[in-house]
Amino acid sequence: MLDQPTNERRLTIARAMAEAMQQEMQRDPTVFVMGEDIGGFGGIFGNTRGLFEEFGKERVRDTPISETGFISAAVGAAMDGMRPVVELMFVDFFGVCFDAIYNQMAKNTYFSGGNASVPMVLMTSTGGGYSDAGQHSQCLYGTFAHLPGMKVVSPSNAYDAKGLMTAAIRDDNPVVYMFHKGLQGMGWLGTEAGATVNTPEEEYTVEIGKAKVVRKGTDVTLVGLAMGVHNALKAADKLAEDGISAEVVDLVSLVPLDRETVINSVAKTGRLIVVDEDYHSYGVSGEIIATVTEHDISKLKASPARVTFPDVPIPYARHMEQFCLPNPDKIVAAYRKM
Amino acid sequence: MKPTKEQSLWMYETMVVSRRFEEAIEKIYLEGKTPAFNMASGPIPGEMHLSNGQEPVAVGVCAHLDANDIVTATHRPHHQAIAKGVDLKKMAAEIFGKSTGLSGGRGGHMHLIDPAVNFSCSGIIGESCGPACGAALSRKMQNKPGVAVAFLGEGAANQGAFHEALNLAGAWNLPVVFVIEDNSWGISVPKSEVTAVARNDVRAAGYDMPGHYIPGNDPYAIFNIAGEAIARAREGKGPTLIEVETYRLAGHFMGDAEQYRPKGEKEALFAKDPIPKMRERLIAEGHAAESLDMLEKRAEARVAEAISFARDSEYAPETDALTAVFV
Known part of the structure; x- marks a missing residue:
């Protein structure tokens, strides 16, 4: 990082x-x-x-x-x-x-x-x-x-x-x-x-409301937070094997939301995939996509995509839950579809 | 109120079924989780709250219920489900996450729902209380027979939901009985540290209903008091609050190192294990040891059959995760 x-x-x-x-x-x-x-x-x-x-x-x-x-x-x-x-x-x-x-x-x-x-x-x-x-x-x-x-x-x-x-x-x-x-x-x-x-022993603060570009890239912007960042980083590794350069943005904060960092990244890459372990509808992924499209839709070279949890309660059985959760392969697949 | 011979034997056998079931689950739960304990792995993943030691409460209460009555239960629900007559095979399969489980693997061990015997439970503390009131109200409004029993832990008696439900039950004179399983621990926190009263039965006075405290994890005493409370509810005389001293012989969940327990507590509890105690009492009352052996064997066979059924069942297609959100 x-x-x-x-x-x-x-x-x-x-x-x-x-x-x-x-x-x-x-x-x-x-x-x-x-x-x-x-x-x-x-x-x-x-x-x-x-x-x-x-x-x-x-x-x-x-x-x-x-x-x-x-x-x-x-x-x-x-x-x-x-x-x-x-x-x-x-x-x-x-x-x-x-x-x-x-x-x-x-x-x-x-x-x-x-x-x-x-x-x-x-x-x-x-x-x-x-x-x-x-x-x-x-x-x-x-x-x-x-x-x-x-x-x-x-x-x-x-x-x-x-x-x-x-x-x-x-x-x-x-x-x-x-x-x-x-x-x-x-x-x-x-x-x-x-x-x-x-992690330093001395005290320090990380600014609330500031996102971080945790991997630089030029072809697609992957936006996530918490576990989503790790899924995005692993997907970026996989995409790199095929010569695709993914930029990964760690939102860090949802409120305030650092819209500028996301907008600047997408302005550079032209493609946006949001990774969110929360439910698909009415959530962070929709907000990030709206942020980018409201600002300047012409910067997008493809429709934005999101890799999220489907709109169902979290199932217990392991195979069902894993089927629903975001993972690096789903992110790569979302890029392929763009 | 004393159990008949049949009721005593049912209580004993059901306690043994429950214990053997938990022992089987415990063993299988650890499969695939060694040497490193990872909750996500093995044939039974996720959190697992075992009910070892708390069986007397479930059987002492459920001996007075039939399938038509309602039970709402807790995050530690296996003994309560078994005593209420939830299909053991479907319950085991649910815990394995199989297609033949109660919900086809969607709910899991904290979310067992079996409409066939009016049983449900929730992983959220105190949330058994309100639904029991609603079910009791429904029977009243529909003029249908049946009482509702809400099981909860002593920790749940500090939740708003508990107090609000007791007030509703009192205000509306509902046929509902609240049964607190006081195992004296909310995960790592002792009851005495976080509860303003030593015994929760005194809280019944605040809602104008009878309150009872039953010490000693004694299935006979529980049978007696619960029987009176349930009969009272059936007669339309309103709700009752019962707190039972019981023992959590397991950790809060599997993997809990229980370092918070005072030294020797666990050993002392095991010495008071209610199952051998009840067996001794049955023998003292003249039951032949051989007949009890037979019941135990039958219990073991039931558990073995349920576990085999669960193991041999198929997983549902993963896309089933997307169905059953609505009917």
């Missing part, structure tokens, strides 16, 4: 997230973490490991299974001067607590005319690929990004994961931090090796 530091300290996304929270908790006493199993257990996906031991149970709070209660509580605490980082264990669980998220967390700043702020981070796991079926495998990127008032980020690698978490905690706005389970570096989830990258 481009823009990587040269040191040799490789972290998983899980460890990178924990390190960012640790450093922010050390420098800012208003930062605290809460959620289910985030204490001594260290988070189901390993992303709070070590925090309980260092900061204790006042600042690293195991909650009851009461998402409406504790996410609303985070809103109240954030408006009263704290900086909570709160975990919704699986994004699929948003169903039990969405009022707290989109009617309170996302709107209170606006309702106050900007006089009040809600500086909180809602971190939540996304993604499937390991047969956890329809209530534990969704991405829902489009669902969250659609609703105004919350920033939305999703890292594809540990370097971005740490910098985005630091930026999210320091941001005076609510940030939804969506981490893909398959990138966490947890072996039991069949982790993507490309997500474990060099």
Whole structure:
């Protein structure tokens, strides 16, 4: 990947997230973490490991299974001067607590005319690929990004994961931090090796709202986020074997969306494929394509394409789920059809 | 209320079926997952929440139900499904993701739905409560017989859905019974750390319904209290809340190292395993050991048959993933 530091300290996304929270908790006493199993257990996906031991149970709070209660509580605490980082264990669980998220967390700043702020981070796991079926495998990127008032980020690698978490905690706005389970570096989830990258020990931020060109190319632009970036990079390798040069854009953030980076890339390549593990319709893929076509459709040499999850609940059986998920071969096939 | 001889033997045999089923699933689940444990691999992928130790709750309650009654269950649903009479072969095939499974492989182990015996479950905590109220309301509105039982864990009693459903059931005098399986752990978090009350039965008072707490994971005590509550619901006298102390002999899910458990807890729980305890009691009551052996063999054979059926079944075509979104 481009823009990587040269040191040799490789972290998983899980460890990178924990390190960012640790450093922010050390420098800012208003930062605290809460959620289910985030204490001594260290988070189901390993992303709070070590925090309980260092900061204790006042600042690293195991909650009851009461998402409406504790996410609303985070809103109240954030408006009263704290900086909570709160975990919704699986994004699929948003169903039990969405009022707290989109009617309170996302709107209170606006309702106050900007006089009040809600500086909180809602971190939540996304993604499937390991047969956890329809209530534990969704991405829902489009669902969250659609609703105004919350920033939305999703890292594809540990370097971005740490910098985005630091930026999210320091941001005076609510940030939804969506981490893909398959990138966490947890072996039991069949982790993507490309997500474990060099990560500086010192604190730093990655800008929220800025996409990254992670592979330069000239013939086609592949746009994705989180796991989609890895699928796109693998597809780019395959296309390169046939002499096709693919540029890969990692969106990094969905809100704000860095439309300019996408537009500039497509202006150069003339072709666009969006890779999104979220459902096909009404989502990120449609938004990216609309962004490009609205701006200047004449730059396109072919109709844009998207490789997405079909509009069905995530099936349990492995072969069915794999049939539905985006993969590098589907991206290559989409290019061939252009 | 005491179980008849037939009911006792049914409860025992069903507990054994459930345990043998979980043991078989546990073994097969680990196939293809060694040396490196990857949830995605093997003949049974994904999360797996086993019910070992919690069988008494399922059988003590379901002994009073027939196929017409409704059960809504949890993310840990196998014992509840088996006790409610869900087809064991179709359930096993579902867990294998096969075409012969309850949903043809679409739902999986946390999403077992069998309309033939009015059984459903959900992987979302607390979400058994509302649907049980709705089913009970439906029977009332249609003037049809039947009661609904919602199973949930003690962690779910901290969800809004639980409290809202109890209020509905109380306000509308619904024929529904809420049964909390208190295994004292929500994944790694002990009940005592995150619950404002020591026992959830006291919460019944807030919704003007009777509340009962049953200690000791005892199938006979569960049979007694659940029987009264279900009879009460059938007579139109309204809902009941029951909390049962039970034991999670397994991890939260397969692969859980359970480092959060205090030292010795697991051993102490295994010493109280309800299945050998019930066998001892049956023998003390005069049942011949040989007749119990026979029931156990029959249970094992049922499980073996279901597992073979699942293994031998075909996978559905992958394009079946795109069907059944709508009827």
